Amino acid sequence: MRFVVTLLVGFGSVGSPLSGQASPPAVDSSTVVIPRWYVGLAADIGQPVGAFKQNVNNAAGLQAHVLLRIDRHGLAAIRLQGGWLNYGHESQRTCVGTTPGCRIAVDVTTANGILSFGVGPQFAFPVGPLRTYAYGLLGVSRIATVSGLGGGILPNIVAGDENFGDTGLAWSGGLGIHVPVHRSTTIDVGVAYQGHGRRNYLIQGGVSDNPDGSLAFDIKRSNAELYAIRVGVTTAWRWGRRRATP
Numbered sequence: 196m197r198f199v200v201t202l203l204v205g206f207g208s209v210g211s212p213l214s215g216q217a218s219p220p221a222v223d224s225s226t227v228v229i230p231r232w233y234v235g236l237a238a239d240i241g242q243p244v245g246a247f248k249q250n251v252n253n254a255a256g257l258q259a260h261v262l263l264r265i266d267r268h269g270l271a272a273i274r275l276q277g278g279w280l281n282y283g284h285e286s287q288r289t290c291v292g293t294t295p296g297c298r299i300a301v302d303v304t305t306a307n308g309i310l311s312f313g314v315g316p317q318f319a320f321p322v323g324p325l326r327t328y329a330y331g332l333l334g335v336s337r338i339a340t341v342s343g344l345g346g347g348i349l350p351n352i353v354a355g356d357e358n359f360g361d362t363g364l365a366w367s368g369g370l371g372i373h374v375p376v377h378r379s380t381t382i383d384v385g386v387a388y389q390g391h392g393r394r395n396y397l398i399q400g401g402v403s404d405n406p407d408g409s410l411a412f413d414i415k416r417s418n419a420e421l422y423a424i425r426v427g428v429t430t431a432w433r434w435g436r437r438r439a440t441p
Contacts, residue, residue, distance in 0.1 A: 230432065235262070237425045239280060254423075287303055334365055336365035343356065361394045
């Protein structure tokens with residue numbers, strides 16, 4: 196028994212300094228920097244629904260957003276979002292000038308799209324290393340048909356003009372998930388539902404030229420609603436960071 200007690204006391208006297216040496220240095224939590232602002236850019240694929248689907252095929256475009264975190268854990272934030280969805284376009288070769296011959300030939304593109312802006316709350320829910328989120332936005336949108344030089348889905352706005360447009364209130368609600376790929380950068384995958392109310396709009400082929408030089412419009416009217424699938428990147432913005440309290 197004396198031998199056991201002596202052995203335990205000896206291990207205790209040796210273990211105390213060793214455990215003291217192994218203790219990690221204290222970390223000053225006041226040096227931890229928390230990003231408050233985030234910016235994101237994503238590609239959107241839209242699927243019209245209801246009466247809008249009878250006139251419009253799939254849409255595609257870009258969406259950008261800014262997030263301002265309200266709490267220190269990033270569970271609540273204010274989301275500001277804007278985007279452009281193109282739901283139809285056509286290009287034709289034409290001449291510049293009024294000379295009898297065609298000295299300068301250019302491509303003129305007519306694009307139909309939805310330009311939207313909205314703001315609202317976003318709430319996040321951590322699931323392990325991932326973070327799911329949900330948001331709701333209220334704002335304004337313009338369904339417009341624009342013609343300009345160029346052959347892509349979006350004509351050159353500088354050398355173009357709007358043929359027809361209709362502006363009104365818009366709302367959007369969405370769900371998504373952030374997959375971390377870096378300390379401050381995530382892959383953003385989500386789906387949203389957009390409502391633009393009852394609108395007047397043109398579809399592909401809805402603008403034609405009259406012999407007198409004026410334009411003729413084939414105007415459609417219905418509720419403009421669609422789903423949008425989003426894939427993009429969200430990253431922290433260095434401006435506006437704050438230090439955590441100890």
